[in-house]
Amino acid sequence: MQLINPNTSERLTLRENHLIDETGKEFELVSGAYRFVEPENYTSNFGFQWNKFGDLQVDTLSGSGITSERFFKATKWTPAQLKGKIVLEAGCGAGRFTSVILNETEAELYSFDYSDSVSANYRMNGPNDRLHLFQASIYEMPFAEDSFDYIFCFGVLQFTPDPISSLQSLIKVLKPGGQLVVDFFPKKGWWTKIHAKYILRPYTSKLSNERLLKVIENNIDWLMKTYRFFSRLGLNRAVNRxxxxxxxxxxxxxxxxxxxxxxxxxxxxxxxxxxxxDNPLKMEEVIDTFRKGGLSEIEGEVVPYSGGQNHVSVVRGIK
Incomplete structure (x- = not known):
């Protein structure tokens, strides 16, 4: 795997706990991850939440199995397919899918996130010789073009400033013949954004992480009771949104x-x-971006999992 300085495309070599290019520019290994961006950025909320709640969604800690089920149903990959392959996880969070790859396949995994959630991921899944962690931007990844056999990006695209550009960046580092799978929040019509999160987020996202979490924790019990009341009446879609x-x-x-x-x-x-x-996407625009990026055998579908109760919008393709 060839690592590069994402700002100059110069090759990086490993020297002790640093990656260094020919000009002497260094990228340090901190808490198990090589750092290519400033610690604090627009994703600081994710670093905060995953360092606090990371163990909730990791199957080996929660015992639910829901992450493994979601991964294999969404990708349609098998452990046998991934054996010895180089896989990229774009946006790792606390490592719920990282854990699936490391525990249920024999793939070599390169995983990155723009937030400091990589620290939580390392605590959950490291050290491991098959895991290579980076704090980096999806628009400036430290990987040469045509590097990966398989790429997946789950729960991430909608939270990037420009999801279409994010997809284009992933396509660049996918090998010819390689497979890309992404999921995303679906945009089904004008009513998609008639929802509490889109109405309130311009205000709530400006609160400090600590303040917002406290507000949620102080109100979550009555909110859960109210949600369940309307859900029992069959008004989940009409009222609970x-x-x-x-x-x-x-x-x-x-x-x-x-x-x-x-x-x-x-x-x-x-x-x-x-x-x-928070940028929901139309299935058609994701498929179109795959097609324009030279991918074929493109599939777009809504994938149910966890007994059909949960679902996720997915697009797959081969370069």
Missing amino acids: FLPICDIDNTIPKGLAKEKLRQWVVLDTFNMLSPAF
Whole structure:
């Protein structure tokens, strides 16, 4: 794997705990990840949430199995396919999918995030000889073009400033013959943004992470009761979309213990109200970007998982 200085495209070599280019520019290894960006940026909320709640969604810690199920259903890949292959995880968060790759396949995994969630990922999954972690931008990745056999990007695109440019960046580092799979928040019509998170986020995203989390934790119990009341009446879509709480029925695993459920709802609600960017995408525009990027055998579908209760919009393609 050839690593590069993403600003100059110069080759990087390893020297002790640094990656260094021919001019002497160094990128330091900190908490298990090579750092190519400033520690604080527009994704600081994700670094905050995953360093606080990271263990909730990792299958080996939660025991739910939902992340593994989602990964293999969304990608349609098998452990046998990935054996010995070079895989890129674009936007790793705390490492819920990192854990699946390392524990259920024999792939070599390169994983990055723009936020300091890479520190949480390393605590969950490192050290591991098959894991290579980076804090880097999706627009300026430290990888040469045509580097990866498989690339997946889950739960990330909608939170980038320009999702289409993000897709184009991923296509560049995919090998000819390689496979790319992404998921995203779907934009189905004008009513998509008639939703509490789009109405409130311009205000809630400006609160400090600590302040927003405290507000959510102080109100989550009555919000959960209200959500369930309207859900029992069959008014989930009509009324609950205006409540400042995540969609419990369609995003949270079933069968969680009471306190674990509460923590998961707090996490997903924070994730809903804190991002600097939230750009849902039309299935057609993702497919079109794949096509213009030279991908073929493109598939776009809504993939159900966790007993059909949850679902995710997915596009796959081969370069």
